[in-house]
Amino acid sequence: MDYEYLLNRDKSFINRYKLNRRSEEISKVISKFSPQKKLSLLDIGSAxxxxLSFLNDRLNLEFSVGIEPCVDCIKAKSFKNITLLAAAGEALPFSDESFDAVVAASVIDHLKDVSEFLNETRRVLRKDGLLVITAIIPFYDKLANMFGVDKGLHPHIKTYTLSELKEILLLHDFKVILAKRFALPSFGLIPFERNIELVLEKLRLSYLMFYSIVVGKRL
Incomplete structure (x- = not known):
């Protein structure tokens, strides 16, 4: 993450909403697929x-740590219940099979070597451990750039469709146990967006949503 974007993030209601909405969804899927289990969790690209603080407050975590390549972002940390290390997702400074869950929220579209990243996440995950990835879909990325919604954010190297994310995980020996879209684009619908999401889900119209979340299980 760019430090400039981090500084501007809290000034934008839309960006705060997006961050919180993404955090809620990640917490929900981890709770669903790892119920009543003390987890060790790694958050990649923690800013x-x-x-990480959000998940620490809501999940049954025995141990958690975050990594972030932007040292200035780490220095900006104001949450007292977390540990952050300066490191990149393509070279994780952890032993094999160290974690029950790895989270990478809006990370994969900024990576130059996605294959190395997935190899590393698989290496540090224990058997049946979860990899949770969220990403903006290509259409919304173009829309956001057009309207300057994510101004200041480091440009995406590549954006991925939901099908592409599933295929990438399968190619790296993960079993895909969840793949869906969630959230709306935050263009003036707040505070009614979540209600609209629930209606779309009930009507099986989730394909109209603008973010992807994929959960892979390490085999």
Missing amino acids: DGYL
Whole structure:
């Protein structure tokens, strides 16, 4: 994450909403697929640690740590219940099979070597451990750039459709146990967006949503 974006993030209601909505969805899927289990969790691309702090407060975590390549972002950390290390997702400074869950929220579209990243996440996950990935879909990325919604964010190297994310995980020996879209684009619908999402889900119209979440299980 760019430090400039981090500084501007909390000034934008839309960006705060997106961050919180993403955090809620990640917490929900981890709770669903790892119920009543003390987890060790790694958050990749933690920025200042907002998501990691959110998960620490809501999940039954025995141990958690976040990594972030932007040292200035780590220095901006204001959450007291988390640990952040300066490192990149393509070279994780952890032993094999160290974690029950790895989270990478809005990370994969910024990576130059996605294959190395997935190999590393698989290496540090224990058997049956979860990899949770969220990503913006290509259409919304173009829309956001057009309207300057994510101004200041480091440009995406590549964006991925839901089908592409599933295929990538399968190619790296993960079993895909969840793949869906969630959230709306935050263009003036707040505070009614979540209600609209629930209606779309009930009507099986989730394909109209603008973010992807994929959960892979390490085999």
